Amino acid sequence: MLKGIWNAFIALFMIVTIAAANIIPESILVLSDEKLNNLVNGTDPTNNVGRLISQLTSKGEVTFKQYSDDNLEVFFGGDIKYDHLVLLPSSKKTVGDKAHFTAQSLKDFINGGGNVLIVGDCDAQQPEPIKALLNDIGIYPSPKGYQLLDHFNVGSEGSGIKLDNSNLISNRIVDSLLIDSYKGGAALISGNELLFPLVKGSKTSFTADSKKADVPLTQESAWTFGNQGFAAVAFQALNNARISWVGSSQLLSPQLVLWTLKDRDVLKLQFVTHSKESAPEKVDPKIYRVTEQVLYTIGVSELVDGKWVPFEVKNEEDKLQLSFKMLDPYQRINMQPLGPVSSNENDSRLDTYAYLANFTVPDHHGVFTFELDYKRPGLSYLMDNRLVTVRHLANDEFKRSWEITNAWLYVACAGIVVVAWCLFVINFIYIGKPNTSKKHQ
Numbered sequence: 001m002l003k004g005i006w007n008a009f010i011a012l013f014m015i016v017t018i019a020a021a022n023i024i025p026e027s028i029l030v031l032s033d034e035k036l037n038n039l040v041n042g043t044d045p046t047n048n049v050g051r052l053i054s055q056l057t058s059k060g061e062v063t064f065k066q067y068s069d070d071n072l073e074v075f076f077g078g079d080i081k082y083d084h085l086v087l088l089p090s091s092k093k094t095v096g097d098k099a100h101f102t103a104q105s106l107k108d109f110i111n112g113g114g115n116v117l118i119v120g121d122c123d124a125q126q127p128e129p130i131k132a133l134l135n136d137i138g139i140y141p142s143p144k145g146y147q148l149l150d151h152f153n154v155g156s157e158g159s160g161i162k163l164d165n166s167n168l169i170s171n172r173i174v175d176s177l178l179i180d181s182y183k184g185g186a187a188l189i190s191g192n193e194l195l196f197p198l199v200k201g202s203k204t205s206f207t208a209d210s211k212k213a214d215v216p217l218t219q220e221s222a223w224t225f226g227n228q229g230f231a232a233v234a235f236q237a238l239n240n241a242r243i244s245w246v247g248s249s250q251l252l253s254p255q256l257v258l259w260t261l262k263d264r265d266v267l268k269l270q271f272v273t274h275s276k277e278s279a280p281e282k283v284d285p286k287i288y289r290v291t292e293q294v295l296y297t298i299g300v301s302e303l304v305d306g307k308w309v310p311f312e313v314k315n316e317e318d319k320l321q322l323s324f325k326m327l328d329p330y331q332r333i334n335m336q337p338l339g340p341v342s343s344n345e346n347d348s349r350l351d352t353y354a355y356l357a358n359f360t361v362p363d364h365h366g367v368f369t370f371e372l373d374y375k376r377p378g379l380s381y382l383m384d385n386r387l388v389t390v391r392h393l394a395n396d397e398f399k400r401s402w403e404i405t406n407a408w409l410y411v412a413c414a415g416i417v418v419v420a421w422c423l424f425v426i427n428f429i430y431i432g433k434p435n436t437s438k439k440h441q
């Protein structure tokens, strides 16, 4: 009796803690420079930074700090103190808290799962730690004073350039772009495969010091030429932490902000199971036999408006693949969609999409891995590895006699010998024997 009450109490306590954990809002740290963006007395909701701030305040608890503050620690004990960092432009290269706000602490923040949104400005600085972080992941923004220019696409306000859908690199985050007069920098990027650029300069664009318009354009005086300059770049680390950089606050589209703060394009692997086709009720066996038929099933959900919904692959290049490998993949197959299912057996809500791979274990024994490795730009990565042993046929599992096609000849030969011997005996006794007695009569 007492034990029952105690268990009920524990269950209640757990429900309350889980509910409380869900209510805790995400925390966001916004770093800015009051000379450029005064965020302390409220912001103008009609400008880009003001819109960003109102989007952030609707999402979570926002803390505002200045780069000049002497406490810019992003860690609390060993854990990250904020879920997201928003880094606005600064007028100075240095920060107030040199000991805690370093490129290394920013990298640790990302390794701890935090997301970072970095806003550039062609008339402002990027503080040193932020610049070092960007350079480390392979983004090289143009220095202060440099601006993306294009004499063939002059913007409506004279000093800027026009950016439209032709500047958009096809991606799943931002689907349309129209900026009448873009006034901002551009970045060069490295070949880092976790980076994916979103907005590129047109063929006739270049990035140069806007104050020195009379200096001839040379390799030294320009930062980028043509398509090699990018105005918005996104990055997703292997732990699914997200970083985005934009050359100006004009490019802060709500979609990009949502993506960076992990409100969209987030996937979750709800379940992974495998079984023999002959015994589907026994899930996740440790041992398979060579040439057995295997069913490998996964369920994938996507976060939409704060809820998990089934993630259905719409096009060919986004298909999920399974590899069955021992050093090299012996099988690599596209997974077949099965349909929406529920990830929880006691819940009828269909919140996940099931995919199936149905294949034959190779005729090779050893330790194999079911490997799911799904990396598509813009979607969070899915990775799963399961080790299984593939064994030889046991002594009594080999085929016997007539089941072996090669044996047909020999079995038939044995039969033929028996039949031939019988025919011979019949022939010898009744047919072949000459009737000698009649001849002598």
Ligand SMILES: *[C@@H]1O[C@H](CO)[C@@H](O)[C@H](O)[C@H]1NC(C)=O
Residues within 6 Å of the ligand: 038, 040, 041
């Ligand atoms: C912010 O508001 C306070 C009080 O209303 C005022 O004293 C201060 O000057 C304001 N700061 C700026 C930069 O407008």
Ligand SMILES: *[C@@H]1O[C@H](CO)[C@@H](O)[C@H](O)[C@H]1NC(C)=O
Residues within 6 Å of the ligand: 344, 345, 346
């Ligand atoms: C579903 O309900 C059954 C019986 O009520 C329980 O034993 C089982 O643990 C539940 N499963 C989950 C995933 O909650």
Ligand SMILES: *[C@@H]1O[C@H](CO)[C@@H](O)[C@H](O)[C@H]1NC(C)=O
Residues within 6 Å of the ligand: 277, 293, 295, 358, 359
């Ligand atoms: C798996 O593939 C085998 C052979 O192609 C087929 O006979 C079997 O019906 C398939 N099983 C499922 C569950 O699709």
